[in-house]
Amino acid sequence: MARNGLLIQYEWCTGCHACEVACKQEHNYPAGVCGIKVVEVVNAGQDKVFVDFAPFTTRFCDLCADRTKSGEEPTCVKHCQATCITYGTVAALAKEQEKMPRSSLFAPK
Amino acid sequence: MAKSTDQKILSTLWSAGCGSHGGCGCEIFVKDGKVTRIEGDKNHPWNQGRLCAKGLAITQYIYHKDRVLYPLKRVGERGEGKWQRISWEEAYGTIETRLKDIRAKHGAESVIFCQGTGRDIGGPITFLMYAYGSPNWVQVGLAGHACYTPRLGAMAATLGPSGYCVADCSQFLEERYESKEWTPPKYIIIWAQNFTAGCHDGFYGHWIVDCMKRGTKLISIDPRSTWWTTRSEIHLQNRPGTDGATALGMLNVIINENLYDKKFVEKWCYGFEELRKRVQEYPPEKVEQITGVPAHLLRQAAKLYATSKPSAIQWGEPVDAMPAGSVVSQAITLLWCITGNVDNPGGNVIARNSHGVTTYPFSSAELSELYGVDLVKRLNEKRIGANDYPMIKGFRGWVQPDVLINQMETGKPYPVKGAWIQTSNIIGGQAADPRRHYNAMKKLDFIVCVDLFQTPTTMALADIFLPAVSIAEKESFRTWWQPLGVSVKAIDALGECKSDWEINLEMAKRLATTPIKYNNVRELIDSRLAAGNTNFEKLKAKGGWEFPPKGHPSRPYYRYEKGLLRKDGKPGFETPTGKCELYSKTFEEWGLDPLPYYEEPKESPIATPDLSKKYPFILTTGRRSPVFFHSELRMIPWLRELDPWPVAEINDKAAASLGIENNDWVYVENMHGKIKVKAKVTPTAPANVVTVPHGWWLPETDGKAPNFFSTWDHNVNNLTTMGNQGKSGFGGTNYRSGLCRLVKIQGGKE
Numbered sequence: 001m002a003r004n005g006l007l008i009q010y011e012w013c014t015g016c017h018a019c020e021v022a023c024k025q026e027h028n029y030p031a032g033v034c035g036i037k038v039v040e041v042v043n044a045g046q047d048k049v050f051v052d053f054a055p056f057t058t059r060f061c062d063l064c065a066d067r068t069k070s071g072e073e074p075t076c077v078k079h080c081q082a083t084c085i086t087y088g089t090v091a092a093l094a095k096e097q098e099k100m101p102r103s104s105l106f107a108p109k
Numbered sequence: 110m111a112k113s114t115d116q117k118i119l120s121t122l123w124s125a126g127c128g129s130h131g132g133c134g135c136e137i138f139v140k141d142g143k144v145t146r147i148e149g150d151k152n153h154p155w156n157q158g159r160l161c162a163k164g165l166a167i168t169q170y171i172y173h174k175d176r177v178l179y180p181l182k183r184v185g186e187r188g189e190g191k192w193q194r195i196s197w198e199e200a201y202g203t204i205e206t207r208l209k210d211i212r213a214k215h216g217a218e219s220v221i222f223c224q225g226t227g228r229d230i231g232g233p234i235t236f237l238m239y240a241y242g243s244p245n246w247v248q249v250g251l252a253g254h255a256c257y258t259p260r261l262g263a264m265a266a267t268l269g270p271s272g273y274c275v276a277d278c279s280q281f282l283e284e285r286y287e288s289k290e291w292t293p294p295k296y297i298i299i300w301a302q303n304f305t306a307g308c309h310d311g312f313y314g315h316w317i318v319d320c321m322k323r324g325t326k327l328i329s330i331d332p333r334s335t336w337w338t339t340r341s342e343i344h345l346q347n348r349p350g351t352d353g354a355t356a357l358g359m360l361n362v363i364i365n366e367n368l369y370d371k372k373f374v375e376k377w378c379y380g381f382e383e384l385r386k387r388v389q390e391y392p393p394e395k396v397e398q399i400t401g402v403p404a405h406l407l408r409q410a411a412k413l414y415a416t417s418k419p420s421a422i423q424w425g426e427p428v429d430a431m432p433a434g435s436v437v438s439q440a441i442t443l444l445w446c447i448t449g450n451v452d453n454p455g456g457n458v459i460a461r462n463s464h465g466v467t468t469y470p471f472s473s474a475e476l477s478e479l480y481g482v483d484l485v486k487r488l489n490e491k492r493i494g495a496n497d498y499p500m501i502k503g504f505r506g507w508v509q510p511d512v513l514i515n516q517m518e519t520g521k522p523y524p525v526k527g528a529w530i531q532t533s534n535i536i537g538g539q540a541a542d543p544r545r546h547y548n549a550m551k552k553l554d555f556i557v558c559v560d561l562f563q564t565p566t567t568m569a570l571a572d573i574f575l576p577a578v579s580i581a582e583k584e585s586f587r588t589w590w591q592p593l594g595v596s597v598k599a600i601d602a603l604g605e606c607k608s609d610w611e612i613n614l615e616m617a618k619r620l621a622t623t624p625i626k627y628n629n630v631r632e633l634i635d636s637r638l639a640a641g642n643t644n645f646e647k648l649k650a651k652g653g654w655e656f657p658p659k660g661h662p663s664r665p666y667y668r669y670e671k672g673l674l675r676k677d678g679k680p681g682f683e684t685p686t687g688k689c690e691l692y693s694k695t696f697e698e699w700g701l702d703p704l705p706y707y708e709e710p711k712e713s714p715i716a717t718p719d720l721s722k723k724y725p726f727i728l729t730t731g732r733r734s735p736v737f738f739h740s741e742l743r744m745i746p747w748l749r750e751l752d753p754w755p756v757a758e759i760n761d762k763a764a765a766s767l768g769i770e771n772n773d774w775v776y777v778e779n780m781h782g783k784i785k786v787k788a789k790v791t792p793t794a795p796a797n798v799v800t801v802p803h804g805w806w807l808p809e810t811d812g813k814a815p816n817f818f819s820t821w822d823h824n825v826n827n828l829t830t831m832g833n834q835g836k837s838g839f840g841g842t843n844y845r846s847g848l849c850r851l852v853k854i855q856g857g858k859e
């Protein structure tokens with residue numbers, strides 16, 4: 001069976017944390033545990049300070065198995081406020097990624 | 110989790126739950142009478158399936174162990190935290206007796222009706238207040254009324270009361286980004302706002318991201334570096350508190366370099382020559398000295414904005430908190446006026462309550478429509494601060510909070526005896542100088558608090574605590590601005606909680622001097638919705654929302670050409686001259702300067718150089734967190750985990766010179782007070798600016814006096830003061846531009 005994953009165009013990630021809370025709600029994860037985490041990445045250039053965010057899946061991401069089984073999209077994909085997460089087969093996502101700057105592909109399972 | 114069997118209810122979010130200004134369409138899933146989860150509604154044009162972190166955590170809010178589920182009465186001293194459960198009948202009865210007694214002895218005006226931020230509370234609280242006969246609707250302690258009102262007032266004074274504007278991200282059109290009528294703004298100027306945090310002022314922040322993906326570019330005006338400034342073509346990094354000068358400098362460039370929209374100005378604007386003369390006082394080089402923004406960057410930003418039509422400006426609450434807040438708002442409003450970016454697709458579009466239905470009466474005009482001209486006018490005579498400030502009297506039916514605190518302390522011109530506090534954490538939240546407010550309010554004869562949780566305010570002040578419901582447990586309606594929406598009751602109220610509307614309707618019936626015509630809340634809601642030719646059931650059946658029909662005055666664009674803004678149906682604006690007033694006749698009538706000008710913050714390196722030696726940092730508060738709203742939600746585990754402590758953002762080099770490391774505990778202190786926060790050491794903070802988010806208390810600590818959930822230790826408003834209001838009564842606080850120093854706590858630990 002084809003492996004599935006998440007393609008995250010982190011260029012758009014605003015650090016709003018919606019994906020993390022969506023994941024928590026879906027799985028009812030206890031404190032400290034989540035399928036996705038978002039960290040702030042600050043680069044201090046000479047004349048400008050750059051603020052970005054990097055979301056990454058963790059060992060607790062099950063790609064929302066319960067949802068995807070019944071044809072629903074993962075909850076982080078649905079709720080991402082910047083609409084920057086895509087779910088699909090790793091092969092299809094990799095193809096999409098060829099045209100997508102500042103993105104990461106995650107295959108957590 | 111198997112969820113396919115859960116019942117799904119479509120609803121609209123605003124008020125208790127996610128807490129914010131709201132508008133998201135949501136799906137509430139229910140099983141066996143319990144909410145199992147809340148998701149975004151893909152079919153709702155407002156958020157298109159998304160929710161912010163706060164919305165996604167609502168179940169933890171509804172079922173939190175600390176929610177107060179029964180009416181309580183205080184049995185010990187105020188602050189002792191001794192409560193006794195009572196019945197609603199006893200609660201209502203006690204309140205009725207006490208409030209009638211105060212009214213008989215001191216007049217209805219001696220009871221103030223207090224709310225917090227703008228949610229669905231504006232309707233129920235004014236309903237009760239006018240029924241009782243008091244004119245004193247107030248956000249207690251909100252110095253200079255510094256939240257949205259200065260902006261609304263300035264827009265009303267320029268474009269008329271039907272002329273409030275927001276950046277056009279297609280939010281007024283059902284088809285949204287696909288709509289043929291709409292075009293994305295070429296540029297959006299982000300003025301003092303971090304849109305990541307949610308839906309402030311009813312504007313869903315991520316709409317800007319949606320526009321960026323469709324080609325919109327950004328210009329940012331912000332002292333800090335943020336995700337948004339990183340993606341801006343130009344970032345004007347001004348000194349906090351100087352935004353008025355920045356706006357005047359941009360006006361200067363646009364006018365002197367002939368970049369304004371001549372046709373629009375000639376046909377639709379009044380007072381251009383006067384404005385031209387005034388802005389000569391603000392050449393970019395002078396503005397650079399005030400703001401620290403390099404003159405060439407200011408020129409570049411002004412040029413890009415003026416020559417890239419359509420472009421829009423979207424602003425945040427800091428504008429209100431500037432010295433002379435309404436004047437800064439006016440200067441910014443004039444930028445979109447002289448560039449003709451008024452009610453055009455992709456510009457600053459006029460925002461009106463959907464279908465003409467009022468849920469939250471912003472202005473005196475709306476209050477008069479709801480409650481009668483005579484009553485509002487008569488009561489206005491006694492409204493606190495209205496006689497001191499014509500703009501307060503003429504524009505908005507609120508109390509001026511800086512005048513109120515004096516009146517509570519002195520009893521002049523009449524004493525304040527009671528307070529009805531609903532959805533407001535005065536001491537732990539909005540009030541500047543909270544200790545002063547605590548001292549004044551604890552002397553009041555009788556105080557009712559309506560809330561969902563105990564807060565520093567309810568603990569310190571309540572005699573009777575009435576438990577309110579969350580958004581999933583009530584019926585409500587919303588028009589701020591579009592679409593027209595309803596909140597649908599998904600589950601029965603927990604415990605004995607009731608909705609704000611239910612509570613206030615019942616109290617109004619008991620206290621009213623003329624009979625209340627509504628038998629129940631549904632009748633009241635339907636009577637309001639009638640203005641939109643609809644009712645609750647119809648909207649609910651449609652999925653909870655509806656956009657106004659084509660041609661309706663609450664639908665864009667170019668309404669000033671079509672005669673849709675003025676009561677008399679003529680083209681133009683609802684202003685004295687019928688035009689967009691660059692020289693504001695309304696400000697003139699209120700005894701204010703009709704043209705914008707710059708005022709320096711009262712405490713700043715320029716205004717008070719000696720103080721600045723002692724307190725070398727500029728203190729700016731109120732930076733929003735994407736997981737909290739004001740003082741709310743600190744008890745929600747999923748959210749607190751993401752933003753666990755009160756912090757101060759400190760520049761890395763400045764921190765190094767003080768021996769402060771990331772996560773060290775530090776005191777932030779100034780001449781008004783001192784609090785304890787964790788250092789967030791970051792190059793995103795300018796060298797001399799310290800940013801401290803507001804509203805921090807620790808619900809997990811002791812709620813009784815004197816601790817009150819550690820509010821004195823962590824609430825940055827302990828470093829702010831009252832009494833700095835601008836000439837209009839609006840703005841001019843030190844929420845956004847004060848002074849402070851940092852002291853590392855021994856070893857960086859507590």
Ligand code: SF4
Nearest residue numbers: 023035061064074076
């Ligand atoms: S796909 Fe599901 S499990 Fe994985 S991070 Fe997203 S929400 Fe969590």
Ligand code: SF4
Nearest residue numbers: 013014016017019080
């Ligand atoms: S929801 Fe989207 S934008 Fe928000 S933090 Fe997660 S990935 Fe980033």
Ligand code: SF4
Nearest residue numbers: 127129131133161164
């Ligand atoms: S953006 Fe967040 S806070 Fe605002 S209505 Fe939506 S879920 Fe609630």
